[in-house]
Amino acid sequence: MSPAHLxxxxxxxxxxxxxxxxxxxxxxxxxxxxxxxxxxxLVMLLHSALxxxxxxxxxxxxxxxxxxTAALVASLxxxxxxxxxxxxxxxxxxxxxxxxxxxxxxxxSSATLVAILISHSWLEREGVRGPEMQAxxxxxxxxxxxxxxxxxxxxxxxxxxxxxxxxxxxxxxxHRRPASGEAALKYFILGAFSSAVFVYGIALVYGATGTTNLxxxxxxxxxxxxxxxxxxxxxxxxxxAGFCFKIAAVPFHMWTPDVYQGAPTPVTGFMSAIAKVGGFxxxxxxxxxxxxxxRADWQPAIWVIAALTLLLGASVALVQRDVKRMLAYSxxxxxxxxxxxxxxxxxxxxxxxxxxxxxxxxxxxxxxxVVSIVGAKGDGNHRLDAYRSLGRRHPWLAAAFTVxxxxxxxxxxxxxxxxKLAVVEAAVEAHSVxxxxxxxxxxxxxxxxxxxxxxxxxxxxxxxxxxxxxxxxAMASVGAAxxxxxxxxxxxxxxxxxxxxxxxxxxxxxxxxxxxxxxxxSGEEAGSTSEETEExxxxxxxxxxxxxxxCAGVTVVFGVIPAPLLxxxxxxTLLIR
Amino acid sequence: xxxPGAWYLGLSVVLFAIGALGVLVxxxxxxxxxxxxxxxxxxxxxxxxFSRMLDDIGGQALVFFVLVVAAAEVVVGLGIVVAIFRRRxxxxxxxxxxxxx
Numbered sequence: 317m318s319p320a321h322l323x324x325x326x327x328x329x330x331x332x333x334x335x336x337x338x339x340x341x342x343x344x345x346x347x348x349x350x351x352x353x354x355x356x357x358l359v360m361l362l363h364s365a366l367x368x369x370x371x372x373x374x375x376x377x378x379x380x381x382x383x384x385t386a387a388l389v390a391s392l393x394x395x396x397x398x399x400x401x402x403x404x405x406x407x408x409x410x411x412x413x414x415x416x417x418x419x420x421x422x423x424x425s426s427a428t429l430v431a432i433l434i435s436h437s438w439l440e441r442e443g444v445r446g447p448e449m450q451a452x453x454x455x456x457x458x459x460x461x462x463x464x465x466x467x468x469x470x471x472x473x474x475x476x477x478x479x480x481x482x483x484x485x486x487x488x489x490x491h492r493r494p495a496s497g498e499a500a501l502k503y504f505i506l507g508a509f510s511s512a513v514f515v516y517g518i519a520l521v522y523g524a525t526g527t528t529n530l531x532x533x534x535x536x537x538x539x540x541x542x543x544x545x546x547x548x549x550x551x552x553x554x555x556x557a558g559f560c561f562k563i564a565a566v567p568f569h570m571w572t573p574d575v576y577q578g579a580p581t582p583v584t585g586f587m588s589a590i591a592k593v594g595g596f597x598x599x600x601x602x603x604x605x606x607x608x609x610x611r612a613d614w615q616p617a618i619w620v621i622a623a624l625t626l627l628l629g630a631s632v633a634l635v636q637r638d639v640k641r642m643l644a645y646s647x648x649x650x651x652x653x654x655x656x657x658x659x660x661x662x663x664x665x666x667x668x669x670x671x672x673x674x675x676x677x678x679x680x681x682x683x684x685x686v687v688s689i690v691g692a693k694g695d696g697n698h699r700l701d702a703y704r705s706l707g708r709r710h711p712w713l714a715a716a717f718t719v720x721x722x723x724x725x726x727x728x729x730x731x732x733x734x735x736k737l738a739v740v741e742a743a744v745e746a747h748s749v750x751x752x753x754x755x756x757x758x759x760x761x762x763x764x765x766x767x768x769x770x771x772x773x774x775x776x777x778x779x780x781x782x783x784x785x786x787x788x789x790a791m792a793s794v795g796a797a798x799x800x801x802x803x804x805x806x807x808x809x810x811x812x813x814x815x816x817x818x819x820x821x822x823x824x825x826x827x828x829x830x831x832x833x834x835x836x837x838s839g840e841e842a843g844s845t846s847e848e849t850e851e852x853x854x855x856x857x858x859x860x861x862x863x864x865x866x867c868a869g870v871t872v873v874f875g876v877i878p879a880p881l882l883x884x885x886x887x888x889t890l891l892i893r
Numbered sequence: 894x895x896x897p898g899a900w901y902l903g904l905s906v907v908l909f910a911i912g913a914l915g916v917l918v919x920x921x922x923x924x925x926x927x928x929x930x931x932x933x934x935x936x937x938x939x940x941x942x943f944s945r946m947l948d949d950i951g952g953q954a955l956v957f958f959v960l961v962v963a964a965a966e967v968v969v970g971l972g973i974v975v976a977i978f979r980r981r982x983x984x985x986x987x988x989x990x991x992x993x994x
Contacts, residue, residue: 470955470958473958473959473962474958474962477962477965477966481965481966481969484969484970484973485969485972485973488973488976488977491976494977497973497976497977498977500973500977501922501973501974501977504969504970504973505916505922505925505926505929505970508926508929508966508970509913509916509929509932511933511962511966512909512912512913512929512932512933512936513913513932515932515933515936515959516909516932516935516936516939518936518955519905519936519939519940519943520939522940522943522952522955523902523939523942523943523946523947526947526949527949527951528951528955
């Protein structure tokens with residue numbers, strides 16, 4: 317039953333029984349991470365409203381971090397619950413509780429954890445006080461979780477709006493740079509436009525099927541053969557357009573470079589990870605599980621959108637002179653790869669798309685964490701030239717960025733490689749060979765700008781000799797990270813060696829068991845960047861250092877030992893409701 | 894006189910088209926906001942019409958969700974506009990030139 321039916325049922329019951337409302341049974345475990353995020357945000361906002369002194373960054377970060385950690389733990393508990401007792405629907409059918417939704421919840425809460433660490437360093441550096449940025453991040457992440465769990469088109473819409481409205485404000489957060497407000501306005505107008513298109517799509521689907529509940533729609537389509545399904549297909553097209561705005565797929569991607577460039581860098585990182593995860597989660601569930609029977613109608617459309625997204629994202633990124641714009645086009649290119657899995661419309665395709673989203677979220681967050689450091693005070697130093705010979709000045713920072721760039725380019729021994737391989741295989745399996753070919757061509761084109769940036773970082777200003785050193789450096793850090801994974805004692809020894817490592821070990825240990833080893837070792841590396849001062853002196857504060865280490869750890873460890881994550885994504889799809 | 898449901902749907906489509914065209918064509922930010930509102934309300938009209946045609950009250954309840962979201966959206970949008978236009982004179986989208994795109 318949809319929330320709308322619920323509301324009307326409750327109202328009619330109250331009229332009949334003289335004021336008694338019959339409320340649905342709510343299994344609170346199924347929405348616990350969402351409630352934790354919402355509660356955390358409300359506590360932070362109330363705290364700053366009730367106490368006269370403005371909250372400093374350390375307090376708000378610790379609030380937000382504990383909320384994110386609690387949500388991550390809750391979502392892991394959910395995973396065990398789903399694995400043990402199987403999927404179900406909850407809150408009167410408005411929310412699905414299955415492997416897919418829990419996968420999205422785990423991914424969103426861990427990505428939010430990283431994004432909060434990045435935002436902490438930005439807040440301290442820019443001297444911004446108050447809890448609003450991190451509270452809004454929590455609310456926005458809650459919207460993404462709801463999109464992953466939505467079992468009703470209206471829930472998808474509510475999740476989308478919770479996600480987006482908080483992001484509009486976050487994009488405008490840096491009120492000292494005019495570009496930030498401009499980005500927010502652009503994002504707001506196009507976002508509101510796409511939401512309106514999306515709602516109209518819901519209205520048409522409702523008109524054609526008589527329900528907005530996703531399983532009921534699938535049920536209706538399996539029992540009825542529509543002779544005149546123009547209404548339904550029109551609704552489907554509008555839904556697809558609304559989703560494509562959110563995930564920045566090509567005909568609807570115009571806002572992406574401007575908004576990514578204008579928004580404060582930690583917000584850009586958050587947006588690139590969370591908004592994409594939320595949008596794709598809902599898109600996959602709505603199209604594959606509800607409109608799966610109509611796949612012959614929507615697969616060609618997705619084919620065209622995916623091909624355009626792949627090619628345009630890769631080729632336009634080549635000519636960008638601003639690193640944030642370049643990463644924006646790179647994120648468009650990645651959206652094309654995730655669409656490959658959707659176009660396949662198989663269980664395999666969905667699980668590979670989930671795996672790609674996991675890999676992409678951490679590579680994007682890590683990249684924007686590095687960009688946020690290089691941006692320096694004022695957050696304006698984003699020309700590609702700022703990265704020239706970064707390897708000389710800040711070897712560990714450059715090494716971490718190299719890992720993220722090589723991962724996004726799809727070099728072996730990173731999650732990016734396996735993710736690209738997986739979606740291309742899924743596409744070939746579904747007989748979309750040409751699309752797989754286009755994807756591979758776009759990966760080759762994209763490798764040019766990723767490797768170009770790597771070369772810029774490691775090549776000396778004049779000589780081109782140490783270019784070959786770049787992949788070798790990445791390999792070395794791969795080796796270091798894996799070596800540290802095996803003996804737990806080495807990790808604790810490394811943690812004792814420096815205070816940075818200790819903190820990294822604690823945070824990553826409490827956050828997620830898996831990347832702890834790599835996290836703490838490279839935490840030391842990222843923390844102890846060399847201090848040279850020819851360009852603006854870059855300092856790598858603790859928070860963002862840990863964030864970079866965590867992302868690099870995830871990218872490399874799951875790249876070398878892919879089985880757990882691949883199994884996780886596969887299990888998540890098997891447990892779909 | 895009875896009005897067939899299709900007329901309401903036609904009106905809703907026309908409203909939606911006017912709104913969409915307005916967002917794409919008009920340059921004043923506030924007018925663009927109003928056009929987005931027009932699109933959302935066109936969807937509301939479609940919801941109510943379908944609800945009557947299908948004899949299912951659910952569609953009318955959905956309108957409340959859309960109304961609440963539209964209100965929240967306008968609050969945030971106007972907040973952003975006020976924050977930006979504290980330092981400039983008018984609200985014309987063509988004046989934005991810091992970001993090229």
